[in-house]
Amino acid sequence: MHLIECLMRVIEAGSINRAAGELGLTQPALSRRIDMLEHDLGMPLLVRKPRGVALTPAGELLMEHARPLLRQAEILRDAMGQRVRSHVSIGLPFSLHHIVTVPFTVRELKASSPMSLRVYEGFVHHLHQWMSQGVIDVGVMEYRGVHDTDQHWGPVIREPLLLVGCQRDDLDLGGEVRPEQLERIRMILPGRPNIIRHALDDHLNRRGLRLTDVIDVETVPLCLSLAAEGLGHTVMPYSAFHKQYAAGRLHAVPIRNLYVSWAVYVHEARRHVDGVSRIANRLREFMVARVHDGQWQMAQAINT
Incomplete structure (x- = not known):
């Protein structure tokens, strides 16, 4: 070993x-x-x-x-x-890197704690796999509804998905994007089984619509970089690109009735371990605080 x-x-x-x-x-x-x-x-x-x-x-x-x-x-x-130290592994999606993962990790590492923290980042389908394998104890993953059989530690953080493009783009979409408008736009999207891609495809399929011009890209940063260069548009939550948005490199318009929801999940076999439950609670509280203090713009904390 x-x-x-x-x-x-x-x-x-x-x-x-x-x-x-x-x-x-x-x-x-x-x-x-x-x-x-x-x-x-x-x-x-x-x-x-x-x-x-x-x-x-x-x-x-x-x-x-x-x-x-x-x-x-x-x-x-x-x-x-x-x-002597309790070891806790957590996993978070790439899209929460700047808004949650980095500031939460910095705070925990600066704290005087008897726990040793290991942090993983990945696509959500990887996080599901790592939790089922026992690689991570705590994971931030998409909320799958009230019938979800896994234990999540609420509340759920919901944020809209936005159509994202470069600032010089002259596409006139008004204040909100309708699903039918997406059909004629060149899209730069993460490949399946990415949850954002799945949410967008499902949103369109239920209305008898589909994307006709898609560039498949494997990482979130590359999607955003290509969109910033004016090569097309991508779909992301605000949390994934808020720094580029604040710097004026990107603009974004909400897509009507399309959201992604995040929840903190705990591995079933580890949920009663003191260190694991404390980290899960602190992560949940940190995410809610980011919403309430305005750092996580456009997001809502919803009790379930």
Whole structure:
């Protein structure tokens, strides 16, 4: 397990040198550990490049299966009392990076706390997978309604989805975008199964409409960058682009009756662990405070 943890730290750091510094090892010592792991498994796991490292296909397969195993080992060590600090892993969607993830993480790291916090970011479908595997204890994911069988820690944060384009765009949409107007607009959108793409497609399908000109892009920042260059429009919540909006690089118009709702979820097996419940409560309270103090514009906190 220790050798696999070393490999994971190398991938997270992006280079053996940086990972060695974080682990308090010399670069040759960490390289020897990676070599030992590759020798034990009988196959290369890393490709050394001029500007860092990358996983081989075998390394990608190992990491895919190793994350939940490492997390379960960490939980077991906590339960057996071998660590004084409680380890809590949280996951948040890319779109909340600036409005929630960064300020919440900064606040928690500055606090004097007996907990060790690990933060993951990903698309929402990845967060669902990581929670089912036990990789994360707490996750901010889309709220799936009152019949949701998983336990969420309310309230729900609801924010409108907006059509986003560059400031110099001369598209005249008025103060609100109607669904039928979207059909004739070139769209730059995250590929499926992204929840924003799913919400937009479902919104149009229910009205017998569909998008006719779509550029599929795999990341939220790239969608926004291409929209800022005037290559098309994207659809995002305000939380995903508020800094570019404040800087005047983008403009946005709400799409009629189209929203995304966020809720804090807790892994079923970990919800009664004190550290996990405290982080979940603090994250929920932090999100609500961002709405109430005006930092999270256009969003509403709704009790469910």
